[in-house]
Amino acid sequence: MxxxxxxxxxxxxxxxxxxxxxxxxxxxxxxxxxxxxxxxxxxxxxxxxxxxxxxxxxxxxxxxxxxxxxxxxxxxxxxxxxxxxxxxxxxxxxxxxxxxxxxxxxxxxxxxxxxxxxxxxxxxxxxxxxxxxxxxxxxxxxxxxxxxxxxxxxxxxxMSLPVDMSVASGLNGLAHCIDSLWGPHADPINAALAAEGIRALNEGLPKIVADPHSIDGRDQALYGAYLAAVSFASAGSGLHHKICHTLGGTFNLPHAQTHATVLPYVLAFNAGDAPEAERRAAAAFGSDTALEGLQRLREAVDAPQRLSDYGFSADGIEEAVEVTLEKVPANNPRPVTKENLSKLLEAALNGEDPAVLSASHTLI
The missing domain is CATH 3.40.50.1970 (Rossmann fold)
Structure with missing residues (x-):
């Protein structure tokens, strides 16, 4: 071999x-x-x-x-x-x-x-x-x-960026990192950049929440956001971004908050079918699993929880699924169907525990 x-x-x-x-x-x-x-x-x-x-x-x-x-x-x-x-x-x-x-x-x-x-x-x-x-x-x-x-x-x-927007924006950067681990052109170089981006954002965002004027926290977040973007530019747009671009463009949902809300659901959805990417992300978070690390960070920074808080409703799920399915990358780790994508959006809409998406493929 x-x-x-x-x-x-x-x-x-x-x-x-x-x-x-x-x-x-x-x-x-x-x-x-x-x-x-x-x-x-x-x-x-x-x-x-x-x-x-x-x-x-x-x-x-x-x-x-x-x-x-x-x-x-x-x-x-x-x-x-x-x-x-x-x-x-x-x-x-x-x-x-x-x-x-x-x-x-x-x-x-x-x-x-x-x-x-x-x-x-x-x-x-x-x-x-x-x-x-x-x-x-x-x-x-x-x-x-x-x-x-x-x-x-x-x-x-x-420094003048409010803490809640700093959190949402930083988690948007984190989404670039996660998507880069299984994007259409994922490779070892952008994976390494993405992992360092996860580490930096995971370190920087809680410091900003603890002290909005922390230079170290703001520096780490900017550094992490840059690495996230560079890795994303190379790896290409994955499932997470296809979903969020649909929600933003079709339903005019706020960009950063939408990314921050959807991220754990896409991570939970794909992680079981992308073990190497999952291990790399978990190590960057310093946790046993990537989802555990992300959820620990989200709790520490009081991250956005539900798409319903930003104007999305159950009435929009069918259209969102239809538009997104046309754009899903062929190499997404897990096959995406109308049924499981609907479940993902429903979970994100209501702020359900994202672990339900990874517990068993038979659920969705």
């Missing part, structure tokens, strides 16, 4: 600049290095004050604040037109996943370079994945043009 390693791994070309309180200095360096003269800064109203601080040492040609969750196509088209009308030569996005997503939507059709300055743990800044919503359907794809060329991580910028 041949036990040799065999895989193909892509490493994305991206500069990462990491340092507490260094964002404005880093950004000035990047703008000067590129010789950029027409900078468009994308930041929602909530991030405006942070963005003004980050950009204090550069000239801004255009401020743009129409940031909408899940990036509706009409919002993307207006932003693209504004960039063209103003002769923009560099995009700087300051904010979370929706803000980065809008910058990607512009870059997708213009090939403009992006410098991303994340203020959450969403991870979009480290992937070449784009997402657009049209007619209540969210479409995602991969394009190297949308990959931010530089990412500036400064945990000082996350």
């Amino acid at each position: 041949n036990n040799s390693l065999a895989f193909i791994h892509d490493t994305l070309p991206q500069k990462v600049m990491f340092g507490y309180g260094q964002s404005s200095t880093f950004l000035k360096q990047e703008v000067e290095l590129r010789g950029s003269k027409k900078v468009m800064v994308i930041a929602g109203e909530r991030e405006l004050e942070i963005a003004q601080k980050v950009t204090s040492d550069i000239e801004v040609a255009l401020w743009y604040d129409e940031v909408v969750m899940h990036v509706p196509i009409e919002v993307a088209e207006r932003a693209r037109q504004s960039a063209a009308d103003n002769g923009i030569d560099l995009l700087v996005c300051v904010g979370g996943g929706s803000t980065t997503g809008l910058a990607k939507a512009i870059a997708m059709t213009t090939a403009l370079p992006i410098v991303a300055v994340p203020t959450t743990y969403a991870g979009s800044e480290a992937t070449n994945v784009w997402g657009l919503t049209e007619a209540q359907r969210k479409t995602t794809g991969v394009d190297l043009k949308v990959l931010p060329q530089t990412v500036i991580y400064d945990s000082e910028l996350t």
Whole structure:
């Protein structure tokens, strides 16, 4: 029997600049290095004050604040037109996943370079994945043009992120790690990155809950979120993300909270059919099983519990299943059917113990 390693791994070309309180200095360096003269800064109203601080040492040609969750196509088209009308030569996005997503939507059709300055743990800044919503359907794809060329991580910028949003966003990052262990292009390199991401987020998030101004906690969470995103960009979108993209695009559920809620159910669903991935995740959590480690973390940080808390209802399960089944990766560890996916969503809707999904395949 041949036990040799065999895989193909892509490493994305991206500069990462990491340092507490260094964002404005880093950004000035990047703008000067590129010789950029027409900078468009994308930041929602909530991030405006942070963005003004980050950009204090550069000239801004255009401020743009129409940031909408899940990036509706009409919002993307207006932003693209504004960039063209103003002769923009560099995009700087300051904010979370929706803000980065809008910058990607512009870059997708213009090939403009992006410098991303994340203020959450969403991870979009480290992937070449784009997402657009049209007619209540969210479409995602991969394009190297949308990959931010530089990412500036400064945990000082996350200090004002409320604890509950920090938790939801961090668990969204953790979902990138878990999905990367069995994604369509999972390999030993992105699995190693994912495991370290799990370890860092598992360490950082409880510190943020205990002390929202913990630099170490915020640093660990940002570091973990970056590793999560890099592994996810390589491994590709697995079952968890296919479900959550459906829930977000079709039912307009909040992105981070949806990921945080659904994650234990997908982990419980797949873990028994992916023993190596399960062992790696368990070791990263420092627990006997991956689900035990995740649930221990979720309890420690008071994680979101039920999809019903965010506007989803039983009436939506049939449509969610129909849309998701069209997108399920062929290599998902466990076969996905209308029946077992309906059970998974029902459990997540009501906040049932996710262990019921792994106890016996005959249950679902």
